Amino acid sequence: MFPLIGRKSMVAAEGSEWASQRKLYNPGFSPDFLRGVVDTIIQKCNRFIDKCDEDLAAGVSTDMLDRAIDLTVDVIVAVAFGEDWNVYDTSDDNEGLQTRNAMRDLTELLGIAQRNPLKRYFDPLHKWKTWRLSKALERNMQKLVKRRLAKFQLTEGKEDLKQQKDILSLSLSSVLRSKETSQQAVGAISITSDDMENMTSQLKTFYFAGHDTTATTIAWAYWLLLQHPESLTRAREEVVSALGKDWVQAAIEGNGISNGLSSTTFEKLQQCEYLDAVARETLRLYPPAASTRYAPDSNANADGWRLGESIVHLNFYAIQRDPDLWEKPNEFVPERFLGEDGRKRISSSGFLPFSKGSRDCIGKYFALLEAKIALATLICRYDGKIVDENEVYTTRLTSIPRGGCAVKLCLRFCNHSSDEQTFAF
Numbered sequence: 161m162f163p164l165i166g167r168k169s170m171v172a173a174e175g176s177e178w179a180s181q182r183k184l185y186n187p188g189f190s191p192d193f194l195r196g197v198v199d200t201i202i203q204k205c206n207r208f209i210d211k212c213d214e215d216l217a218a219g220v221s222t223d224m225l226d227r228a229i230d231l232t233v234d235v236i237v238a239v240a241f242g243e244d245w246n247v248y249d250t251s252d253d254n255e256g257l258q259t260r261n262a263m264r265d266l267t268e269l270l271g272i273a274q275r276n277p278l279k280r281y282f283d284p285l286h287k288w289k290t291w292r293l294s295k296a297l298e299r300n301m302q303k304l305v306k307r308r309l310a311k312f313q314l315t316e317g318k319e320d321l322k323q324q325k326d327i328l329s330l331s332l333s334s335v336l337r338s339k340e341t342s343q344q345a346v347g348a349i350s351i352t353s354d355d356m357e358n359m360t361s362q363l364k365t366f367y368f369a370g371h372d373t374t375a376t377t378i379a380w381a382y383w384l385l386l387q388h389p390e391s392l393t394r395a396r397e398e399v400v401s402a403l404g405k406d407w408v409q410a411a412i413e414g415n416g417i418s419n420g421l422s423s424t425t426f427e428k429l430q431q432c433e434y435l436d437a438v439a440r441e442t443l444r445l446y447p448p449a450a451s452t453r454y455a456p457d458s459n460a461n462a463d464g465w466r467l468g469e470s471i472v473h474l475n476f477y478a479i480q481r482d483p484d485l486w487e488k489p490n491e492f493v494p495e496r497f498l499g500e501d502g503r504k505r506i507s508s509s510g511f512l513p514f515s516k517g518s519r520d521c522i523g524k525y526f527a528l529l530e531a532k533i534a535l536a537t538l539i540c541r542y543d544g545k546i547v548d549e550n551e552v553y554t555t556r557l558t559s560i561p562r563g564g565c566a567v568k569l570c571l572r573f574c575n576h577s578s579d580e581q582t583f584a585f
């Protein structure tokens with residue numbers, strides 16, 4: 161994973177080093193921060209919908225995973241780095257697109273080697289390809305840091321980084337804080353290669369962890385809903401009733417933000433218990449990630465098995481379909497997550513898509529928020545037909561649907577007679 165996320169990534173850190181990283185980035189996932197990013201998510205959803213509309217107009221099916229990856233890249237870059245990379249602009253010099261492609265190709269390459277380590281040796285260029293992609297990724301992340309530092313120096317420190325809670329600002333302000341006493345003049349601040357490696361490792365980590373997994377969840381969830389029309393209807397009715405017809409109409413037409421409707425979205429989404437259950441049931445059936453960790457404590461054991469100083473791999477897919485823990489383990493039943501009773505029945509060690517304990521996923525609420533907004537938009541705007549009912553769950557580095565959960569979309573307009581389109585609720 162190091163070529164992808166960097167040697168100093170918080171994912172690889174242990175002990176006090178990890179704890180201080182986690183503490184530093186926690187504010188970037190607080191409820192207040194998340195409430196504030198709803199606007200951005202809706203804005204990016206509008207771009208996502210435009211692209212789905214283009215597929216529809218061209219009469220081609222939509223690769224939902226690919227479309228959702230563009231969406232989640234767009235969102236994570238805006239929310240975590242405060243930039244707009246417009247991954248839809250396909251010109252050769254688009255740095256955002258280059259970064260997205262380098263990340264995608266490197267994930268694919270490392271995934272192949274993970275599935276079959278021999279491939280590393282059969283492909284004489286494997287090492288070189290990995291190095292080249294990793295360098296490209298590193299270079300673009302360094303540019304990102306330098307751009308932000310230059311902006312900070314240009315405003316002579318007036319741009320108050322301490323007020324900003326996005327990942328890049330948190331990272332940079334922590335480095336600057338450590339230099340405050342030694343270098344007072346903002347223009348004189350210099351970043352060492354060590355500082356730079358530390359920052360780019362975290363940026364790559366959040367970029368990688370923050371998009372693929374959420375995109376996979378959106379693609380599978382929509383695919384599952386299309387296969388279960390009753391669940392789809394229930395989710396759709398709940399969204400319209402909780403968020404209101406105006407929200408649905410405005411968000412999918414692209415003017416949700418100008419109408420100021422997004423300010424209440426965060427709270428209203430909390431009422432969408434069924435949509436939340438759909439997201440969780442999707443994560444149970446198709447967990448995008450597993451956990452592979454080193455157990456440093458030499459006394460660690462599980463049921464008498466000595467785990468200390470070994471690598472422990474937890475297969476969430478197997479655990480979350482274990483018939484001893486789940487009724488109808490292979491069926492899509494969002495209802496199992498509903499209400500106090502439902503939640504009580506779920507064994508806390510049987511549902512682990514975000515892992516558990518202090519090293520669980522820092523971005524879990526952010527991921528659920530983004531997935532629910534994307535799903536709400538998709539189910540209100542389209543009817544869809546699944547292209548392949550036998551979609552396959554396969555592992556790249558994260559786990560993805562092999563066929564991209566392809567769907568044929570069709571609009572749910574009910575009134576074509578006026579200029580103003582209205583939607584069938």
Ligand code: HEM
Nearest residue numbers: 171369370373374377449451452513514515521522523527
């Ligand atoms: C549905 C979406 C997601 C899933 C299923 C998921 C899953 C996970 C899992 C299973 C872990 C633990 C890995 C391990 O133990 O080795 C983890 C850790 C992590 N995730 Fe996520 N994740 C998701 C979304 C996100 C998002 C949106 C972000 C950031 C924006 C993020 C950032 C991280 C980070 C930084 C860690 C490492 C935490 C630490 O070591 O303290 N994840 N995630």
